[in-house]
Amino acid sequence: MDAQKKMNVAVLASGRGSNLQALLDAEKRGELPCAHIALVISDNPEAKALQRAQAAGVEAVFVDPTPFKKRRAEYDGEILKVLRSHHIEFLVLAGFMRILSDVLLNAYPNKIINIHPALLPAFPGLHGQRQALEYGAKVSGCTVHFVDAGVDTGPIILQAVVPVMDDDTEDTLSARILQYEHRTFPKALDLISRGLVRVEGRRVFIEEDPEQK
């Protein structure tokens, strides 16, 4: 496919950036033929995600939240300026630890996805893996979903189920779930960028891939 026709994607990340890396690697391997990761934005100047972006030759921008304490909409306005200047069409939240305001939600309706380390609607918010362990769940996993105004409440696109072992700690369970995150997130982005994902209310349907018929 012509590079011009690809969906221009920005990844927002606050920390380690292993999911960003999985997306960058998938693109490099040719597994995201209709998407291009053009920009990485972080709210944390120390985020390893910024270094990963630079190493991959992708523009990395730190947008400083400190002048906008408790003024989320204004901060999102700053992010929006950067997104617009890079002609970004789609947003991926990869460990971006902020709740988005209407400024971004209205600018990108049904065009923002997030990954969460639990089987939503169970265990939303922070420390999804720890919540699953403490609750005594026998399975957990990860969820890729569209972002709406709630915390981890938007329509679910893909989920992967991961067993919880008797001897799991938060770290071992997180590491097992993370392996599935790294496969599920690029797959969701690929399906969306190829126009194979349809949203009807809360339900998301994956169309048959005409190339696989």
Ligand code: GAR
């Ligand atoms: C991932 O496990 C992601 O699912 C989680 O943060 C981690 C980021 O890791 N996100 C959330 O908990 C969102 N509620 P990464 O920076 O290595 O991709």
